[in-house]
Amino acid sequence: MAVLTTASCTAADTSVPGAEPATRSSAVSPTPHPGKSRADVTADLRAAGDGLGTYKDMNSHHTPGSCMVSAWRLSRQVPTTEQAEPAAERLQRRGWKLDKKKGESASLTSGDWIAALAPGPIPEEFRAELAPHEGVLIFTAMGKCVRRP
Numbered sequence: 001m002a003v004l005t006t007a008s009c010t011a012a013d014t015s016v017p018g019a020e021p022a023t024r025s026s027a028v029s030p031t032p033h034p035g036k037s038r039a040d041v042t043a044d045l046r047a048a049g050d051g052l053g054t055y056k057d058m059n060s061h062h063t064p065g066s067c068m069v070s071a072w073r074l075s076r077q078v079p080t081t082e083q084a085e086p087a088a089e090r091l092q093r094r095g096w097k098l099d100k101k102k103g104e105s106a107s108l109t110s111g112d113w114i115a116a117l118a119p120g121p122i123p124e125e126f127r128a129e130l131a132p133h134e135g136v137l138i139f140t141a142m143g144k145c146v147r148r149p
Helices: 038-048 081-093 124-130
Strands: 054-057 068-075 097-102 105-110 113-121 135-142
Touching: 038 068, 038 081, 038 113, 038 135, 081 097, 081 105, 081 113, 081 135
Parallel strands: none
Antiparallel strands: 054 068, 068 135, 097 105, 105 113, 113 135
């Protein structure tokens, strides 16, 4: 199973190496408002996966300046939906609301952020890079980019 999501902003996120800051005050900010910052969401996704596999930050695979956070938990076996449920429960304890569960995936919201959790095999394009791991629990969150006043 592969989860593909895309989002982008016109302003660069200064936490992304190589990103250049916006030069105009009306530039789009990669931090949703109000609510959680990108750093808060990253911390939430990381904490949600504690004990569910080896942590792999996947933010470098996003377009610089995107309002998106991705974290993977790698395992030697493909995780089941039941094994992924504690992650959704942990996010709920951190203020996220369960939006819906569909098949093996779940979506949650927190303010302007929406997160998706999906267990499955490691996508083919990452298999060699992430060997010997076979499975992954994918955490991806996208926020709404807003203009600064």
